[in-house]
Amino acid sequence: MSKKNQRGFVFTLESTIAILVFSLLLLTISFPASNSMTELLVIQQANDLLKVWSVTYPSNNEIVFDTRELFGSKASVSVDRIKILNNTCFGDAVSSEAILLDDFLIEREFVINVCLD
Amino acid sequence: MSIIHNNSRGIIFSFDIIITFIIILFGITVFVFAMHNNTNLFVKNVDDFFLEEKTLFVADSFIKNFDPTNALLGACVVDLEKRRVKNNELTSANFSNLKSLEIEGFFVKRVSYRFLGNDREQIIYSSARQSKNCLSVKRFVLIDGTKALVLVEGCIDE
Numbered sequence: 001m002s003k004k005n006q007r008g009f010v011f012t013l014e015s016t017i018a019i020l021v022f023s024l025l026l027l028t029i030s031f032p033a034s035n036s037m038t039e040l041l042v043i044q045q046a047n048d049l050l051k052v053w054s055v056t057y058p059s060n061n062e063i064v065f066d067t068r069e070l071f072g073s074k075a076s077v078s079v080d081r082i083k084i085l086n087n088t089c090f091g092d093a094v095s096s097e098a099i100l101l102d103d104f105l106i107e108r109e110f111v112i113n114v115c116l117d
Numbered sequence: 118m119s120i121i122h123n124n125s126r127g128i129i130f131s132f133d134i135i136i137t138f139i140i141i142l143f144g145i146t147v148f149v150f151a152m153h154n155n156t157n158l159f160v161k162n163v164d165d166f167f168l169e170e171k172t173l174f175v176a177d178s179f180i181k182n183f184d185p186t187n188a189l190l191g192a193c194v195v196d197l198e199k200r201r202v203k204n205n206e207l208t209s210a211n212f213s214n215l216k217s218l219e220i221e222g223f224f225v226k227r228v229s230y231r232f233l234g235n236d237r238e239q240i241i242y243s244s245a246r247q248s249k250n251c252l253s254v255k256r257f258v259l260i261d262g263t264k265a266l267v268l269v270e271g272c273i274d275e
Protein backbone atom coordinates (compact mmCIF):
# COMPACT_ATOMS: atom_id res chain seq x y z
CA MET A 1 0.00 0.00 0.00
CA SER A 2 1.58 3.30 -1.07
CA LYS A 3 1.25 6.34 1.08
CA LYS A 4 0.13 9.50 -0.62
CA ASN A 5 1.71 12.73 0.56
CA GLN A 6 -1.36 14.71 1.55
CA ARG A 7 0.67 17.81 2.45
CA GLY A 8 2.18 18.36 -1.01
CA PHE A 9 1.19 21.23 -3.26
CA VAL A 10 0.94 20.51 -6.97
CA PHE A 11 -0.19 22.74 -9.81
CA THR A 12 -2.65 21.08 -12.06
CA LEU A 13 -2.20 21.29 -15.80
CA GLU A 14 -4.89 23.96 -16.14
CA SER A 15 -3.30 26.15 -13.44
CA THR A 16 0.11 25.82 -15.01
CA ILE A 17 -1.24 26.83 -18.42
CA ALA A 18 -3.13 29.73 -16.84
CA ILE A 19 -0.01 31.02 -15.10
CA LEU A 20 1.99 30.69 -18.31
CA VAL A 21 -0.65 32.53 -20.34
CA PHE A 22 -0.84 35.26 -17.72
CA SER A 23 2.95 35.67 -17.73
CA LEU A 24 2.99 35.86 -21.51
CA LEU A 25 0.29 38.51 -21.45
CA LEU A 26 2.30 40.57 -18.97
CA LEU A 27 5.38 40.29 -21.14
CA THR A 28 3.55 41.66 -24.17
CA ILE A 29 2.68 44.86 -22.32
CA SER A 30 5.15 47.55 -23.40
CA PHE A 31 5.01 51.31 -23.06
CA PRO A 32 5.56 53.31 -26.26
CA ALA A 33 8.73 55.34 -26.22
CA SER A 34 8.12 59.05 -26.53
CA ASN A 35 9.88 60.67 -29.46
CA SER A 36 11.22 64.11 -28.72
CA MET A 37 13.10 66.68 -30.76
CA THR A 38 14.67 68.35 -27.75
CA GLU A 39 18.13 67.24 -28.82
CA LEU A 40 17.66 68.77 -32.28
CA LEU A 41 16.46 72.05 -30.77
CA VAL A 42 19.47 72.22 -28.45
CA ILE A 43 21.85 71.59 -31.36
CA GLN A 44 20.13 74.32 -33.36
CA GLN A 45 20.35 76.78 -30.46
CA ALA A 46 24.04 76.05 -29.87
CA ASN A 47 24.71 76.58 -33.58
CA ASP A 48 22.80 79.86 -33.39
CA LEU A 49 25.27 81.06 -30.77
CA LEU A 50 28.25 80.03 -32.88
CA LYS A 51 26.76 81.65 -35.97
CA VAL A 52 26.13 84.97 -34.23
CA TRP A 53 29.56 84.90 -32.58
CA SER A 54 31.15 84.40 -36.00
CA VAL A 55 29.73 87.80 -36.91
CA THR A 56 30.14 89.75 -33.67
CA TYR A 57 33.52 88.36 -32.36
CA PRO A 58 32.47 88.63 -28.72
CA SER A 59 34.64 88.95 -25.64
CA ASN A 60 34.63 86.20 -23.01
CA ASN A 61 32.17 88.16 -20.89
CA GLU A 62 29.78 88.51 -23.80
CA ILE A 63 30.10 84.80 -24.55
CA VAL A 64 29.16 83.95 -20.97
CA PHE A 65 26.28 86.43 -21.00
CA ASP A 66 24.86 85.17 -24.31
CA THR A 67 25.10 81.53 -23.23
CA ARG A 68 23.37 82.21 -19.94
CA GLU A 69 20.58 84.11 -21.66
CA LEU A 70 19.88 81.16 -23.93
CA PHE A 71 20.63 78.11 -21.81
CA GLY A 72 20.61 79.39 -18.25
CA SER A 73 22.80 77.19 -16.07
CA LYS A 74 22.65 74.17 -18.36
CA ALA A 75 25.62 74.94 -20.60
CA SER A 76 29.39 75.21 -20.38
CA VAL A 77 31.65 77.00 -22.87
CA SER A 78 35.34 76.60 -23.68
CA VAL A 79 37.34 79.03 -25.79
CA ASP A 80 40.70 77.74 -27.07
CA ARG A 81 40.31 74.82 -24.63
CA ILE A 82 39.97 77.13 -21.65
CA LYS A 83 36.67 76.84 -19.82
CA ILE A 84 35.10 80.22 -19.37
CA LEU A 85 31.69 78.96 -18.29
CA ASN A 86 31.45 75.78 -16.26
CA ASN A 87 28.29 73.83 -15.44
CA THR A 88 28.19 70.13 -14.61
CA CYS A 89 25.84 67.77 -16.42
CA PHE A 90 24.55 64.71 -14.61
CA GLY A 91 22.90 63.19 -17.64
CA ASP A 92 23.23 63.34 -21.39
CA ALA A 93 24.76 66.38 -23.04
CA VAL A 94 25.12 67.76 -26.55
CA SER A 95 28.37 69.29 -27.73
CA SER A 96 28.87 71.78 -30.56
CA GLU A 97 32.26 72.96 -31.78
CA ALA A 98 33.44 75.58 -34.20
CA ILE A 99 36.65 77.33 -35.19
CA LEU A 100 35.93 80.97 -35.95
CA LEU A 101 38.19 83.42 -37.73
CA ASP A 102 38.07 87.14 -37.09
CA ASP A 103 38.98 89.92 -39.51
CA PHE A 104 42.69 89.30 -38.89
CA LEU A 105 42.27 85.55 -39.52
CA ILE A 106 43.03 84.75 -35.90
CA GLU A 107 41.53 81.41 -34.96
CA ARG A 108 39.40 80.83 -31.89
CA GLU A 109 38.07 77.41 -31.02
CA PHE A 110 34.64 77.37 -29.37
CA VAL A 111 33.11 74.36 -27.67
CA ILE A 112 29.60 74.50 -26.20
CA ASN A 113 28.25 71.67 -24.04
CA VAL A 114 24.56 71.73 -23.22
CA CYS A 115 22.86 69.43 -20.74
CA LEU A 116 19.75 67.63 -21.94
CA ASP A 117 18.24 66.92 -18.52
CA MET B 118 -32.42 0.28 -17.90
CA SER B 119 -30.38 3.34 -18.54
CA ILE B 120 -28.80 4.97 -15.68
CA ILE B 121 -28.96 8.72 -15.82
CA HIS B 122 -26.31 10.34 -13.81
CA ASN B 123 -27.30 13.73 -12.55
CA ASN B 124 -24.34 15.81 -11.80
CA SER B 125 -25.53 17.88 -8.90
CA ARG B 126 -22.37 19.94 -8.84
CA GLY B 127 -22.96 21.61 -12.22
CA ILE B 128 -20.66 21.92 -15.27
CA ILE B 129 -17.67 23.51 -13.57
CA PHE B 130 -16.93 21.40 -10.61
CA SER B 131 -13.18 21.63 -10.44
CA PHE B 132 -11.76 24.27 -8.13
CA ASP B 133 -8.65 24.39 -10.28
CA ILE B 134 -10.64 25.22 -13.37
CA ILE B 135 -12.41 28.06 -11.56
CA ILE B 136 -9.07 29.51 -10.46
CA THR B 137 -7.71 29.04 -13.98
CA PHE B 138 -10.69 30.81 -15.49
CA ILE B 139 -10.39 33.74 -13.09
CA ILE B 140 -6.65 34.08 -13.75
CA ILE B 141 -7.13 34.04 -17.51
CA LEU B 142 -9.95 36.60 -17.35
CA PHE B 143 -7.87 38.83 -15.08
CA GLY B 144 -4.92 38.54 -17.44
CA ILE B 145 -7.03 39.44 -20.46
CA THR B 146 -8.49 42.43 -18.58
CA VAL B 147 -5.02 43.70 -17.69
CA PHE B 148 -3.87 43.14 -21.24
CA VAL B 149 -6.79 45.03 -22.77
CA PHE B 150 -6.39 47.87 -20.27
CA ALA B 151 -2.67 48.11 -21.02
CA MET B 152 -3.28 48.11 -24.78
CA HIS B 153 -5.86 50.87 -24.37
CA ASN B 154 -3.36 52.98 -22.41
CA ASN B 155 -0.62 52.26 -24.93
CA THR B 156 -2.86 53.36 -27.79
CA ASN B 157 -3.76 56.61 -26.03
CA LEU B 158 -0.10 57.28 -25.22
CA PHE B 159 0.87 56.53 -28.81
CA VAL B 160 -1.74 58.94 -30.19
CA LYS B 161 -0.61 61.64 -27.75
CA ASN B 162 3.04 61.04 -28.73
CA VAL B 163 2.20 61.42 -32.39
CA ASP B 164 0.36 64.70 -31.74
CA ASP B 165 3.19 66.04 -29.57
CA PHE B 166 5.79 65.05 -32.14
CA PHE B 167 3.78 66.71 -34.92
CA LEU B 168 3.57 69.96 -32.93
CA GLU B 169 7.28 69.86 -32.03
CA GLU B 170 8.33 69.11 -35.58
CA LYS B 171 6.27 71.88 -37.18
CA THR B 172 7.18 74.52 -34.57
CA LEU B 173 10.90 73.74 -34.79
CA PHE B 174 10.90 73.76 -38.57
CA VAL B 175 8.95 77.03 -38.86
CA ALA B 176 11.21 78.72 -36.29
CA ASP B 177 14.30 77.47 -38.12
CA SER B 178 12.96 78.65 -41.46
CA PHE B 179 12.13 82.06 -39.98
CA ILE B 180 15.73 82.73 -38.90
CA LYS B 181 17.60 80.91 -41.67
CA ASN B 182 15.77 81.82 -44.88
CA PHE B 183 14.39 84.73 -46.81
CA ASP B 184 10.88 84.50 -48.20
CA PRO B 185 9.57 87.59 -50.03
CA THR B 186 5.95 86.37 -49.94
CA ASN B 187 5.71 85.48 -46.25
CA ALA B 188 8.40 86.62 -43.83
CA LEU B 189 7.25 83.96 -41.35
CA LEU B 190 9.09 81.49 -43.53
CA GLY B 191 12.17 83.65 -43.82
CA ALA B 192 13.02 87.10 -42.47
CA CYS B 193 16.77 87.12 -42.98
CA VAL B 194 18.95 89.77 -44.50
CA VAL B 195 19.91 89.16 -48.10
CA ASP B 196 23.44 90.06 -49.17
CA LEU B 197 22.82 91.18 -52.75
CA GLU B 198 26.50 91.63 -53.48
CA LYS B 199 27.38 88.10 -52.49
CA ARG B 200 23.96 86.81 -53.55
CA ARG B 201 23.32 84.90 -50.38
CA VAL B 202 21.06 84.89 -47.37
CA LYS B 203 22.70 85.71 -44.06
CA ASN B 204 21.51 83.11 -41.58
CA ASN B 205 20.54 84.27 -38.08
CA GLU B 206 20.67 87.91 -39.17
CA LEU B 207 17.19 89.37 -39.36
CA THR B 208 16.01 92.79 -40.39
CA SER B 209 13.02 94.52 -38.83
CA ALA B 210 12.00 95.75 -42.27
CA ASN B 211 10.81 92.22 -43.02
CA PHE B 212 8.62 92.03 -39.93
CA SER B 213 5.82 93.93 -41.63
CA ASN B 214 5.46 91.06 -44.10
CA LEU B 215 4.53 88.38 -41.56
CA LYS B 216 1.45 86.49 -42.69
CA SER B 217 -0.52 83.64 -41.20
CA LEU B 218 0.70 80.09 -41.65
CA GLU B 219 -1.34 76.90 -41.33
CA ILE B 220 -0.26 73.31 -42.10
CA GLU B 221 -2.68 70.43 -41.50
CA GLY B 222 -4.11 71.79 -38.27
CA PHE B 223 -0.87 73.41 -37.14
CA PHE B 224 -0.74 77.22 -37.02
CA VAL B 225 1.66 79.87 -35.77
CA LYS B 226 0.08 81.67 -32.86
CA ARG B 227 2.69 84.28 -31.98
CA VAL B 228 6.14 85.53 -32.94
CA SER B 229 7.99 87.92 -30.67
CA TYR B 230 11.50 89.00 -29.80
CA ARG B 231 13.42 90.73 -27.07
CA PHE B 232 16.88 92.23 -27.18
CA LEU B 233 19.45 90.78 -24.84
CA GLY B 234 19.64 92.61 -21.53
CA ASN B 235 16.14 93.99 -22.05
CA ASP B 236 13.05 92.35 -20.55
CA ARG B 237 10.66 94.11 -22.91
CA GLU B 238 9.13 91.68 -25.38
CA GLN B 239 8.06 92.96 -28.80
CA ILE B 240 5.28 91.03 -30.48
CA ILE B 241 5.62 91.13 -34.25
CA TYR B 242 2.91 88.62 -35.17
CA SER B 243 -0.14 87.35 -33.34
CA SER B 244 -3.04 85.13 -34.39
CA ALA B 245 -6.57 85.36 -33.02
CA ARG B 246 -6.97 81.59 -33.06
CA GLN B 247 -6.94 79.90 -29.68
CA SER B 248 -5.57 76.56 -28.66
CA LYS B 249 -4.32 75.01 -25.44
CA ASN B 250 -1.90 72.68 -27.19
CA CYS B 251 0.99 75.00 -27.98
CA LEU B 252 4.77 74.94 -27.97
CA SER B 253 7.18 77.85 -27.82
CA VAL B 254 10.70 77.79 -29.26
CA LYS B 255 13.50 80.25 -28.49
CA ARG B 256 16.27 81.08 -30.98
CA PHE B 257 19.27 83.38 -30.81
CA VAL B 258 19.67 85.91 -33.64
CA LEU B 259 20.84 89.34 -34.64
CA ILE B 260 18.08 91.85 -35.42
CA ASP B 261 19.45 94.89 -37.23
CA GLY B 262 22.87 93.98 -35.84
CA THR B 263 21.72 93.68 -32.22
CA LYS B 264 21.61 90.39 -30.33
CA ALA B 265 18.10 89.20 -29.60
CA LEU B 266 16.04 86.14 -28.68
CA VAL B 267 13.19 85.27 -31.01
CA LEU B 268 10.21 83.31 -29.68
CA VAL B 269 8.03 81.37 -32.09
CA GLU B 270 4.88 79.83 -30.65
CA GLY B 271 3.12 77.14 -32.66
CA CYS B 272 -0.16 75.41 -31.84
CA ILE B 273 -2.32 72.60 -33.15
CA ASP B 274 -6.11 72.55 -33.27
CA GLU B 275 -7.69 70.51 -30.49
